[in-house]
Amino acid sequence: MTIQRLPADAPPLATVARIGDFVGQTVTLRGWLYNLRSSGKIAFPQLRDGTGVIQCVAGRKDLGDEAFEALIRLGQESSLVLRGEVRADPRAPGGYELKVSGLDILHAAVDYPIGPKEHGPDFLHNHRHLWLRSRRQQAIMHIRHLSVMAIRRYFDERGYLLLDSPIFTPNACEGTSTLFETEYFGRPAYLTQSGQLYQEAGATAFGKTYCFGPTFRAEKSGTRRHLTEFWMVEPEIAFADLEDIMDIAEDFLVFCTQFVLEHGRPWLVELERDLSKLEAVQKPFPRISYDDACVQLAALGEPVDPDDDFGSPHETVLTQQYDRPIMVYGYPTAVKAFYMKENPEKPSRVLGVDVLAPEGYGEVIGGGQREDSLDVLLHKIQEHKLPQEYFEWFLDLRRYGTVPHGGFGMGLERFVTWVCGIPHIRETIPFPRTITRLTP
Amino acid sequence: MTIQRLPADAPPLATVARIGDFVGQTVTLRGWLYNLRSSGKIAFPQLRDGTGVIQCVAGRKDLGDEAFEALIRLGQESSLVLRGEVRADPRAPGGYELKVSGLDILHAAVDYPIGPKEHGPDFLHNHRHLWLRSRRQQAIMHIRHLSVMAIRRYFDERGYLLLDSPIFTPNACEGTSTLFETEYFGRPAYLTQSGQLYQEAGATAFGKTYCFGPTFRAEKSGTRRHLTEFWMVEPEIAFADLEDIMDIAEDFLVFCTQFVLEHGRPWLVELERDLSKLEAVQKPFPRISYDDACVQLAALGEPVDPDDDFGSPHETVLTQQYDRPIMVYGYPTAVKAFYMKENPEKPSRVLGVDVLAPEGYGEVIGGGQREDSLDVLLHKIQEHKLPQEYFEWFLDLRRYGTVPHGGFGMGLERFVTWVCGIPHIRETIPFPRTITRLTP
Numbered sequence: 001m002t003i004q005r006l007p008a009d010a011p012p013l014a015t016v017a018r019i020g021d022f023v024g025q026t027v028t029l030r031g032w033l034y035n036l037r038s039s040g041k042i043a044f045p046q047l048r049d050g051t052g053v054i055q056c057v058a059g060r061k062d063l064g065d066e067a068f069e070a071l072i073r074l075g076q077e078s079s080l081v082l083r084g085e086v087r088a089d090p091r092a093p094g095g096y097e098l099k100v101s102g103l104d105i106l107h108a109a110v111d112y113p114i115g116p117k118e119h120g121p122d123f124l125h126n127h128r129h130l131w132l133r134s135r136r137q138q139a140i141m142h143i144r145h146l147s148v149m150a151i152r153r154y155f156d157e158r159g160y161l162l163l164d165s166p167i168f169t170p171n172a173c174e175g176t177s178t179l180f181e182t183e184y185f186g187r188p189a190y191l192t193q194s195g196q197l198y199q200e201a202g203a204t205a206f207g208k209t210y211c212f213g214p215t216f217r218a219e220k221s222g223t224r225r226h227l228t229e230f231w232m233v234e235p236e237i238a239f240a241d242l243e244d245i246m247d248i249a250e251d252f253l254v255f256c257t258q259f260v261l262e263h264g265r266p267w268l269v270e271l272e273r274d275l276s277k278l279e280a281v282q283k284p285f286p287r288i289s290y291d292d293a294c295v296q297l298a299a300l301g302e303p304v305d306p307d308d309d310f311g312s313p314h315e316t317v318l319t320q321q322y323d324r325p326i327m328v329y330g331y332p333t334a335v336k337a338f339y340m341k342e343n344p345e346k347p348s349r350v351l352g353v354d355v356l357a358p359e360g361y362g363e364v365i366g367g368g369q370r371e372d373s374l375d376v377l378l379h380k381i382q383e384h385k386l387p388q389e390y391f392e393w394f395l396d397l398r399r400y401g402t403v404p405h406g407g408f409g410m411g412l413e414r415f416v417t418w419v420c421g422i423p424h425i426r427e428t429i430p431f432p433r434t435i436t437r438l439t440p
Numbered sequence: 441m442t443i444q445r446l447p448a449d450a451p452p453l454a455t456v457a458r459i460g461d462f463v464g465q466t467v468t469l470r471g472w473l474y475n476l477r478s479s480g481k482i483a484f485p486q487l488r489d490g491t492g493v494i495q496c497v498a499g500r501k502d503l504g505d506e507a508f509e510a511l512i513r514l515g516q517e518s519s520l521v522l523r524g525e526v527r528a529d530p531r532a533p534g535g536y537e538l539k540v541s542g543l544d545i546l547h548a549a550v551d552y553p554i555g556p557k558e559h560g561p562d563f564l565h566n567h568r569h570l571w572l573r574s575r576r577q578q579a580i581m582h583i584r585h586l587s588v589m590a591i592r593r594y595f596d597e598r599g600y601l602l603l604d605s606p607i608f609t610p611n612a613c614e615g616t617s618t619l620f621e622t623e624y625f626g627r628p629a630y631l632t633q634s635g636q637l638y639q640e641a642g643a644t645a646f647g648k649t650y651c652f653g654p655t656f657r658a659e660k661s662g663t664r665r666h667l668t669e670f671w672m673v674e675p676e677i678a679f680a681d682l683e684d685i686m687d688i689a690e691d692f693l694v695f696c697t698q699f700v701l702e703h704g705r706p707w708l709v710e711l712e713r714d715l716s717k718l719e720a721v722q723k724p725f726p727r728i729s730y731d732d733a734c735v736q737l738a739a740l741g742e743p744v745d746p747d748d749d750f751g752s753p754h755e756t757v758l759t760q761q762y763d764r765p766i767m768v769y770g771y772p773t774a775v776k777a778f779y780m781k782e783n784p785e786k787p788s789r790v791l792g793v794d795v796l797a798p799e800g801y802g803e804v805i806g807g808g809q810r811e812d813s814l815d816v817l818l819h820k821i822q823e824h825k826l827p828q829e830y831f832e833w834f835l836d837l838r839r840y841g842t843v844p845h846g847g848f849g850m851g852l853e854r855f856v857t858w859v860c861g862i863p864h865i866r867e868t869i870p871f872p873r874t875i876t877r878l879t880p
Contacts, residue, residue, distance in 0.1 A: 015599075015647075030679050032644070032841045050647025050678065051599065079841035109840040129641035129833045130840060132603075138646065145602040152592065159455075159491065162585040163572075166871040167607075167654050167669055170878045182622045182631070184668075185658070185875050191622070191631075198871060201569035201880075204472070206578065207455075207490025214607050214653060218625075228624075229607055238490065239470050393569045393880035400549040400570060401472045401519035431606040431638060435625050438610045440641075440833035 011083050016052035019096045022086040029054070029082045029098060032133070033109075038072040045071065047082055047098070048133065055092045056082060058100035070105060076115070077133070079106040121424075128431055129440050139267040140427055143260060144416050146267075148212075150259035151233050151412070154252055155210045160235055163202040163209040165195025167216075171390035178217045180228075191216035194409060197339070197394050199236035200370060203405050204397055210235040215411075222435045224424040225312075225362070227413060229433040236407035242341075242351040242369045245406040246327050249355055249365050250285050252410075253325060257281040260419055273421045277359060280323045290330045290349065293318055307348075309335040315362040322358060329353040329368070338380040341369040341406075353408070361418040367408020374398035451523050456492030459536045462526040469494070469522045469538060472573070473549075478512040485511065487522055487538070488573065495532045496522060498540035510545060516555070517573070519546040561864075568871055569880050579707040580867055583700060584856050586707075588652075590699035591673050591852070594692055595650045600675055603642040603649040605635025607656075611830035618657045620668075631656035634849060637779070637834050639676035640810060643845050644837055650675040655851075662875045664864040665752075665802070667853060669873040676847035682781075682791040682809045685846040686767050689795055689805050690725050692850075693765060697721040700859055713861045717799060720763045730770045730789065733758055747788075749775040755802040762798060769793040769808070778820040781809040781846075793848070801858035807848020814838035 014027035031049030038044065043058045060068040074080070083102040088095060114130055124131045131137055155162070168182075168189045180191040195211040202209030212233040219226040235252075237244065261268070261278050268275060288296070294304045302317045304310060309331065310318075319326060330349040333342055340350040352368030371377045377398055381388050388395075416428040426432035431440065446453050446468055454467035471489030478484065483498045500508040514520070523542040528535060554570055564571045571577055595602070608622075608629045620631040635651040642649030652673040659666040677688065701708070701718050708715060728736070734744045742757045744750060749771065750758075759766060770789040773782055780790040792808030811817045817838055821828050828835075856868040866872035871880065 017599075030843075031647075050601075050643075050645065077841040079843045107842045112840050127833075127836075129638075129836060130645075132641060132645040141601060141603060141646070145596075148602055149592075149596060152589075156585075156589060159457075161581060162588055163581060163870045164654075164671065166873055167656075168873045168878055180622045180624070182620045184620070184878055185660075187878070189878055198569075201572060202870070203490075205490065205570075205572040206581070207471075214604075216607075231604065393567075396567075396569060400552050401517040402547045403470075403519045430603045430642070433606055433608045438608055438624055438627070438629055 014086070016047070016049045016054045016094075018051075019054060019086055019094075019098075020088075023088050023096070024086065026083065026085050026101065027098075029084075031079070033074050033076055033078045033080060035076065036072065036074065043068065043072050045074075045082075045100075047080075052094065053135070054094060054096060054098055056084065056098040056100050058084075058103070062099075062101055063103065067103060071103060073108075074105065075109045076112040077130075078109040080104060081106065125426070125432065125437060126440070132430065135270060137427065139270040140416070140420055140422070141430065142267045143264050143271075143420050144412070144428060146260045146264045147256060147412060147416050147419065148231075149263075150256040151212060151410075153259070154255050155208075155233075155235060158208075160208040160210045161202065161206040163199065163206065163211055164213055165192060165198040165211040165234070167192050167214070171387065178219060180216050180218050193217055194232070195234050196236065196407065196409065199234055199407060200394070200397055200405065203236040203238040203407070204401065204403065207239075208235065208237045212412075220435060224426075225414065225417075227425055227429060227432055227434060230425075230429065231412040232409050233412065234407060234409040236405065238403050238405045240369070240406045241404050242329060242353065242406065245367055245369060245408060246287060246329065246353055249353065249367060249408050250283055250325075250327065253285075253355060253365065254281055254283055256415065257419060268420070271420050271422065273419075277323075277421070278419065280358075281325065285324055285355070286322055286326045288326055288328050290328055290332065293328050296321070307332045307334055312362055315356050316360040319356045319358050319360065319362070325355050325357050325364070327353050327355050338384040338386060339370050339377070341371045342376075351406075355408075357414075357418045359418070359421070361414070364414045364418060365408050365410045367406065369404065369406040372398060372402045372404055374402065454526070456487070456489050456494045456534070458491075459494060459526055459534075459538075460528075463528050463536070464526065466523060466525050466541065467538075469524075471519070471522075473514050473516055473518045473520060475516070476512065476514065483508065483512050485514075485522075485540075487520075492534065493575070494534060494536060494538055496524065496538040496540050498524075498543070502539075502541055503543065507543060511543060513548075514545065515549045516552040517570075518549040520544060521546065565866070565872065565877060566880070572870065575710060577867065579710040580856070580860055580862070581870065582707045583704050583711075583860050584852070584868060586700045586704045587696060587852060587856050587859065588671075589703075590696040591652060591850075593699070594695050595648075595673075595675060598648075600648040600650045601642065601646040603639065603646065603651055604653055605632060605638040605651040605674070607632050607654070611827065618659060620656050620658050633657055634672070635674050636676065636847065636849065639674055639847060640834070640837055640845065643676040643678040643847070644841065644843065647679075648675065648677045652852075660875060664866075665854065665857075667865055667869060667872055667874060670854075670865075670869065671852040672849050673852065674847060674849040676845065678843050678845045680809070680846045681844050682769060682793065682846065685807055685809060685848060686727060686769065686793055689793065689807060689848050690723055690765075690767065693725075693795060693805065694721055694723055696855065697859060708860070711860050711862065713859075717763075717861070718859065720798075721765065725764055725795070726762055726766045728766055728768050730768055730772070733768050736761070747772045747774055752802055755796050756800040759796045759798050759800060759802065765795050765797050765804070767793050767795050778824040778826060779810050779817070781811045782816075791846075795848075797854075797858045799858070799861070801854070804854045804858060805848050805850045807846065809844065809846035812838060812842045812844055814842065 011026040034048040035046040081104040084098040084100040215232040343349045355365035413428040451466040474486040474488040521544040524538040524540040655672040783789045795805035853868040
């Protein structure tokens with residue numbers, strides 16, 4: 001006997017998501033009690049089965065006193081098996097209801113901690129393992145899953161090889177202050193902050209590669225845009241310059257938003273997302289040089305030091321001027337990583353680009369063209385006081401057939417936060433990790 | 441100007457993988473010099489572009505003395521752009537060749553370290569960033585990518601929600617001896633060894649979930665089957681018992697092997713894999729109880745203590761009796777994790793299963809039914825001397841609507857090692873991490 005396959009004499013197993021296929025039939029549904037109203041003669045349990053919630057109708061007469069009494073005494077999230085006839089009913093939420101003819105109670109839950117009343121975010125995050133059962137969190141997790149599918153499909157269908165970058169690295173790519181360290185058989189190892197350097201090896205081996213995995217930053221700022229553990233996708237392309245990278249980033253972001261919009265509409269509606277904002281994510285994205293953006297920001301009353309980086313307030317003001325993502329390129333060389341290629345026509349600016357999401361969501365993509373000259377890179381490593389011996393393998397990529405190349409990184413959770421239109425990034429990952437949170 | 445889009449007057453850009461679409465046309469190819477033979481008048485460069493290798497023919501007369509001399513002096517892995525006519529030629533490896541009419545040298549590489557001579561594994565792994573350019577490694581990485589696609593597709597198409605388990609965990613699931621530890625803002629955190637416990641929260645929220653991400657074990661044994669960092673997929677299913685889990689594991693493994701066989705045949709041929717071994721991976725897999733396996737092993741001259749676990753030699757001998765994976769279930773309770781459900785009819789055995797690959801590759805999947813009783817689980821946690829306070833959230837899953845459930849985990853690299861038919865697991869991951877290796 002297996003549980004997935006019901007006994008031969010049981011009504012066929014259905015799911016709430018596919019219940020419309022069973023109208024007029026008697027089926028078996030398994031799940032958890034989401035809600036229950038009852039009078040002395042009739043009860044309206046709502047059953048949650050992981051694929052959706054369905055309203056059910058159970059009469060005392062049909063079930064008998066004993067089963068009916070047991071049912072109406074059940075607490076929220078009790079697990080049960082219901083049998084009954086599926087009826088189309090336009091008044092029911094979802095359009096269908098189950099007329100219950102039989103039930104088995106698997107486990108009677110008592111005092112489920114998350115009730116209909118409002119709970120604070122700390123309480124909910126402390127109960128994340130249960131909070132995931134709520135409709136809103138389910139909608140966000142479905143949008144996350146669809147986003148992952150869109151991202152992978154984009155690259156898989158376009159000839160990129162998936163080349164997972166390692167998590168353990170012997171050295172720090174962009175400074176040690178935000179690194180997590182572990183003891184690795186008697187020496188230190190660091191958790192990756194970016195898989196990019198390894199993807200550069202990938203691009204010269206396979207032409208185009210990507211990695212998509214967890215990334216770690218010991219962010220001491222507990223902002224609503226930061227997690228210590230988040231997922232990042234990083235494509236890298238050989239024979240590409242800044243303009244190519246902007247073309248690809250734009251095409252990619254349009255594909256991903258439209259894919260989620262196409263396949264995730266019910267979840268976005270559940271989240272009360274303004275769909276017109278996502279429908280507007282179409283090519284072309286405005287391409288604005290950093291210097292032009294500074295002029296624009298000054299005129300908007302938010303001046304920037306042209307040799308410093310943008311802050312979040314600048315990003316917010318700037319992106320509010322547009323109905324779609326914008327691409328800001330040519331940031332000051334002084335504030336960017338050592339591997340970014342300088343603009344040969346203006347060495348104080350790099351051939352890098354940030355894609356800023358609209359509605360104040362800010363940077364979702366950062367990337368650009370990489371320095372492909374061995375000599376320049378050696379000089380940069382000295383200038384940034386980085387330990388050259390750790391980068392010898394990376395320098396090899398410039399010693400043996402160097403080519404113009406570039407790529408970008410997109411943080412999955414920032415993308416999902418924006419697409420869902422929610423205020424805080426921590427709801428976009430199943431079990432968020434922040435400076436104050438390591439559990440559950 | 442972009443690099444991806446060639447100038448308007450250049451021949452169209454082609455790739456080696458799709459070169460058959462361009463027979464009779466003049467195209468542009470970009471890549472790296474894989475090999476070169478030449479006489480005074482004619483040269484046969486092989487160009488590698490990341491999608492494949494093509495043989496080219498370049499005449500001194502066609503190129504002119506200067507370009508021809510420059511070409512034949514180029515070292516392996518020099519980067520270059522070739523223009524020329526595509527010809528079908530059954531004598532050429534791959535069936536096509538390029539008659540070169542023009543070239544641009546991007547970068548002349550000197551003394552590429554990996555030559556045609558034999559190198560030891562340490563040397564090659566030290567040059568992993570370059571070794572990935574070799575045909576054999578490219579074949580393995582393509583099989584890895586196809587395996588990831590198969591795994592994700594299997595679950596995505598069958599209603600499983602992707603629910604990434606966290607990497608940072610506050611506690612040890614299966615003992616601390618193989619855990620990597622990091623300082624997490626003043627307290628210890630551990631890198632995950634398994635996402636299963638979190639998937640159990642997922643299964644009760646969504647019915648069926650999976651995670652697929654990197655996993656860490658501070659393995660002190662440097663065997664050819666162990667990495668310290670590897671990728672694992674872990675589905676978890678509510679309303680499932682051991683037999684369901686065996687059904688799903690079997691169906692999943694057949695799907696993945698046949699998917700790779702269907703889409704990865706050229707790479708498997710490159711690896712000289714015996715395809716008949718993979719074609720034999722079909723249902724049903726023999727299902728053998730642990731106790732029966734012990735009897736069988738004793739008869740084969742490899743006795744096992746029936747209260748101890750199998751070792752690798754036992755797995756090897758046992759699997760050699762079959763042409764396909766086998767499922768061994770009902771292992772001794774004493775050697776298995778606290779969360780495994782005991783067989784109610786024989787408490788000294790758990791409702792767990794290992795799927796053992798043929799040809800001596802051993803365990804690729806481990807899983808089974810989980811303990812769903814709060815009381816039994818509390819008792820087990822005490823028995824295993826685990827800190828109950830860390831597991832309160834996990835116990836909540838038994839407090840609020842517990843249901844029979846189970847799942848399994850499959851190590852990606854073990855699967856790829858077996859499918860590729862190669863002896864050592866470290867070649868199946870782009871940048872392997874072992875007790876002795878943290879670089880490049």
